[in-house]
Amino acid sequence: MKLVVQVRLMPDAVQASALECTLRRVNEAACWVSGVALEHGVPREYELRKHTYAELKARGLGAQAAQHTIKKVRDAYTALKANIRAGNLGKPSSKRRVKAESKPIMFRREAAQPYDDRCLSWQYDVGTVSIWTTSGRLRGVRFACSTDALKMLREHRKGESDLIQRGSAFYLIATCEVPETPLNENPAGFTGVDLGIVNIATTSSGYRAAGRALNRHRKRQLDLRRKLQAKGTKSAKRLLKKRNRREQRHAANQNHIISKTIVTTAERTGHGLALEALTGIRDRVRHRKDQRTKLHAWSFHQLGRFIAYKAKKVGMPLVYVDPAYTSQQCSECGHIDRRNRIDQATFACRSCGTVMNADDNASHNIRRKGETVWIAGRESRVPAPT
Numbered sequence: 001m002k003l004v005v006q007v008r009l010m011p012d013a014v015q016a017s018a019l020e021c022t023l024r025r026v027n028e029a030a031c032w033v034s035g036v037a038l039e040h041g042v043p044r045e046y047e048l049r050k051h052t053y054a055e056l057k058a059r060g061l062g063a064q065a066a067q068h069t070i071k072k073v074r075d076a077y078t079a080l081k082a083n084i085r086a087g088n089l090g091k092p093s094s095k096r097r098v099k100a101e102s103k104p105i106m107f108r109r110e111a112a113q114p115y116d117d118r119c120l121s122w123q124y125d126v127g128t129v130s131i132w133t134t135s136g137r138l139r140g141v142r143f144a145c146s147t148d149a150l151k152m153l154r155e156h157r158k159g160e161s162d163l164i165q166r167g168s169a170f171y172l173i174a175t176c177e178v179p180e181t182p183l184n185e186n187p188a189g190f191t192g193v194d195l196g197i198v199n200i201a202t203t204s205s206g207y208r209a210a211g212r213a214l215n216r217h218r219k220r221q222l223d224l225r226r227k228l229q230a231k232g233t234k235s236a237k238r239l240l241k242k243r244n245r246r247e248q249r250h251a252a253n254q255n256h257i258i259s260k261t262i263v264t265t266a267e268r269t270g271h272g273l274a275l276e277a278l279t280g281i282r283d284r285v286r287h288r289k290d291q292r293t294k295l296h297a298w299s300f301h302q303l304g305r306f307i308a309y310k311a312k313k314v315g316m317p318l319v320y321v322d323p324a325y326t327s328q329q330c331s332e333c334g335h336i337d338r339r340n341r342i343d344q345a346t347f348a349c350r351s352c353g354t355v356m357n358a359d360d361n362a363s364h365n366i367r368r369k370g371e372t373v374w375i376a377g378r379e380s381r382v383p384a385p386t
Contacts, residue, residue, distance in 0.1 A: 001178050001309070002178075008143065009170040010143060011142070015141055018136075019131075019165070022135070025061070026061065027107040029059055030069050033056070034073050036048070048074060052070055053067075056070070060134050061134070062119070068113065068114045071114075112162040112173070127144070129143055156176040159177070187271055187272040190273065191204055191269075191274065192369075195276060195278065202363050204360075251299045255302050276326065277323060320373075326365040331361045332354045333351055335350065337349075347360075
């Protein structure tokens with residue numbers, strides 16, 4: 001399985017200037033290649049190379065950097081085409097789709113640039129890298145990362161690494177090929193995981209990750225952004241830029257903690273995991289205007305991805321179940337009624353009288369559905385011999 005490791009580069013002033021100039025130069029070149037691609041009907045990579053390679057070399061890009069720049073542009077158009085085909089940019093006549101199809105894709109000045117082993121080499125023992133720039137090869141650029149990250153780089157790094165800039169800091173995102181653990185074909189059971197806003201995650205094994213602190217953090221960040229945007233001064237804009245991505249990083253860190261706890265607990269008990277298939281929930285669910293911010297601030301897709309790759313890493317079975325009626329059905333008797341859900345926190349069955357926390361009830365329903373899905377997927381459909 002593929003994982004990525006992020007390391008921070010620690011360049012001196014001269015090295016930092018060269019890295020910044022390189023990213024600016026290659027992304028300006030990528031914008032030019034994008035315009036050529038649109039002009040020629042977005043041809044295949046080989047044909048696009050014939051139209052652009054000589055000019056990229058004349059602009060000071062090395063052979064490998066020119067190849068990667070062309071490939072980066074072609075991959076961007078492939079992603080755009082996939083989004084259009086999936087309907088993510090609206091109907092054919094929508095303004096958003098027309099704009100996306102009629103204008104060339106543009107790249108930010110600090111957008112990521114891929115490097116392969118010809119352009120980038122690692123010296124793990126001394127903690128440095130040697131990297132190509134438009135000013136020449138930079139040797140001895142120091143990098144910093146955790147001990148675990150360094151170990152993964154040593155043992156599993158393979159393929160390309162992306163150079164990115166965030167503010168004044170530079171990072172390398174390295175791809176690692178980690179061998180997969182064999183799947184546990186006979187789990188002792190399944191743990192259901194219910195996702196929500198008040199409680200980010202509730203499991204049928206008793207773990208509950210409360211969302212109160214994260215929701216308070218998001219509200220503080222939203223209020224501060226509104227104040228700074230209303231003020232509109234240079235210092236306010238500077239502070240807004242400084243705080244960029246802070247909420248996103250905080251939410252990602254919380255999701256890593258929650259997903260690790262869920263997977264570790266299930267692994268210790270020999271269980272598999274059952275999650276709700278929440279794809280498209282933002283399009284299906286309707287909320288009042290004052291509730292839409294909370295809905296669209298959900299990071300459940302990210303949490304689900306974190307749980308999925310951590311489970312795959314340890315060979316844990318993971319199944320997705322239909323979320324229909326998991327909050328309305330009694331986990332004891334199976335009775336379904338909208339009125340069973342008294343409020344956000346309380347579930348009271350109108351048939352058997354069972355009273356419990358609503359999220360706990362939903363997690364038990366998800367667990368039961370997960371076991372059914374796993375058994376159904378493994379049962380033989382071949383008729384028994386007569």
